[in-house]
Amino acid sequence: MIESDLSSISDIDQYHDTDLNLSSTSSNNSSRQNSIYRHNHCNNQKPLNVSNSHIVNDKDQYESKLLPETLDISLPNHSMKNINEISIDIGGSLAKLVYFTKDPINLNGVRLNFYKIETEKIEEFIQFLKNIILTHYNNSDQSPVIIATGGGSHKYYTKLSNELNCKIQREDEMQCLIIGLDFFIRSIKNEVFYYDDLNNKYIDIDKSDDQINDISSTSIYPYLLVNIGSGVSMIKVTGPNEGNFERVGGSSLGGGTLWGLLSILTDSNSFDEMLEMASTGNNENVDLLVGDIYGRAYNKIGLKPNHIASSMGKVFKDVIDSTNEEGKPLTREERLNKFDQGDIARSLLYAVSYNIGQIAYLQAQRFNLKKIYFAGSYIRNHNQTIRTLSYAINFWSQGDKKAYFLNHEGYLGAMGAFLMRRNEEEDLSTNNILHDTTTPSN
Incomplete structure (x- = not known):
């Protein structure tokens, strides 16, 4: 990286x-x-x-x-x-x-x-x-x-x-x-590059001069390409020749989903502003966590206390139980002002990214693919997005699959x-x- x-x-x-x-x-x-x-x-x-x-x-x-x-x-x-x-x-x-x-x-x-x-x-x-x-x-x-x-x-x-x-x-x-x-x-x-969660750092996939452009090498195949733009396309690639790829799935919940929701729920005017806002937020203020439900971890199924049980799950109860100074139900504007915009941005970033990560894992599992390349303008080399997608793949595959990223991922x-x-x-x-x-x- x-x-x-x-x-x-x-x-x-x-x-x-x-x-x-x-x-x-x-x-x-x-x-x-x-x-x-x-x-x-x-x-x-x-x-x-x-x-x-x-x-x-x-x-x-x-x-x-x-x-x-x-x-x-x-x-x-x-x-x-x-x-x-x-x-x-x-x-x-x-x-x-x-x-x-x-x-x-x-x-x-x-x-x-x-x-x-x-x-x-x-x-x-x-x-x-x-x-x-x-x-x-x-x-x-x-x-x-x-x-x-x-x-x-x-x-x-x-x-x-x-x-x-x-x-x-x-x-x-x-x-x-x-x-x-x-x-x-x-x-x-x-x-x-990929993200090393254990050591909290990025690791470049370096290549020797002999490896560069080795057209006979098939070591990079097969893999799954997850291209995240406004929506998501998932493409299985099995070899270096024409016809060795197939679109195997996708999702309408992609970058456009996040941009659209945050353009309504926050004051941000660009995706970069949204990402910056998310970096300052704390999703635990609006997400319902495993610890909120069980009071502790749910070790039997491998869930930590801070694992998200329901994205934005705390918001409904907080809004319904709240009234304004006049004792009346909150207006739409008052509801929005009750929550920090950074918290909302971080929660929705996690929600969309985890969803994409899980679908990517399921497609990779379906075709027995070990390598998953994430690309597209949604990622933008953004720390939280990369970490979330990496964590999702590692968690659901139990370390059997790896998420890879690119410095020019949008091109x-x-x-x-x-x-x-x-x-x-x-x-x-x-x-x-x-x-x-x-x-x-x-």
């Missing part, structure tokens, strides 16, 4: 030489080929030179001398030559973008840049795209292509095509998620789309698409 990205939670087939800068860091054909990332999840894959790739977590490595909200990934041995694809993933809540820029430190290499904004601000998102195209993609012989995924790639297709005046190539959402996760797992050091779809090649056979004027199959997306 990258410290600088989580400063608030410190307590716990073929490739083409013309496309790639194959540097002298590779001493022979074997090492040279191993530096080229390729996946087999689709036919139109785009290779990347991932030799010495790394997350840029030093502020001095940025021109602004400030760390961005999402850290860049440096590909120091990949050339910017003939780069003309940009990828976007427009979901129900957030629009995400992945694009290349020249590396200001390693001048022969490039960086993967990441950007996100609320989907409701689509005009601002499109203007940002225009600026990126003008600044970084204006020197190619070919016009840039926007490779798009997510529900918004369909909803805003005409708008994007007209305002950006370039080809929009839509790709399957689930496929992009799997490709993006595959890239992050196999190619980027210190991208994946799997956009990254997967970025790794698709532009479809050269389609003409801009036709406005055709490569894939137009809508994938169930909660």
